[in-house]
Amino acid sequence: METGSARGAQVAGDEPVWTGLPPGLLRLRRLLLVVWLGALAVAAGLLLGLLVGPAWAAFALLPLALMAWGWGMVERNWRSWRYAERADDLLISRGVLWHEETVVPYGRMQLVEVTSGPLERHFGLASVQLHTAAAATDATIPGLDPAEAERLRDRLTELGEARSAGL
Known part of the structure; x- marks a missing residue:
C-alpha cells in the first residue's frame, strides 16, 4: 500500500522516506x-x-x-532537520545533542501556514508551520523551497480535511 505523494511515498511497514532541508537554509x-x-x-x-x-x-x-x-x-544542526510524510501523519525530526521527533497526525491539524521573512525571501526559502489543537504539538519545518512549502501545505491541508471529516 503506497501513499499518493511521490516525494513522501513509502510502503506500509517500511521505514519512512525522509526529506532533508535544502542548502539555502545552511547558507x-x-x-x-x-x-x-x-x-x-x-x-x-x-x-x-x-x-x-x-x-x-x-x-x-x-x-x-x-x-x-x-x-x-x-x-x-542543518543536517539533523528532516521530515517524512506517512499515510496518517507527518514526522519531523531535528536535533544534534537533544534529538526530537514530532509526530503530527493529519486529522489533528487545524491550520497549515507558509511564512517567509525578508531574509528567507532573499535566499528563496519558506517555512511551513503546523498548528494543532494542542499547542505543544505545533511544529515548523524551516528553510524549504517555496514551491515545496506550498505543495506540502496543500497536501497537509487536503489530508487534514479528509481525516477530520471522518471523525
Missing part, C-alpha cells in the same frame, strides 16, 4: 553567524584596543574562534 544561517560574530569581533577589537590597550584587543579573537566552531555546528 542563510552561516551568513548570519559570520555577520553577527564578525561585527562582535570588530567592535570588541576596536573598543578594547582604544579603551584598554592594544594587547587587550587580542580578546577579539574569541568571537572569531566561536565563529569557526559555529560554522561546523550550524551544518550539523
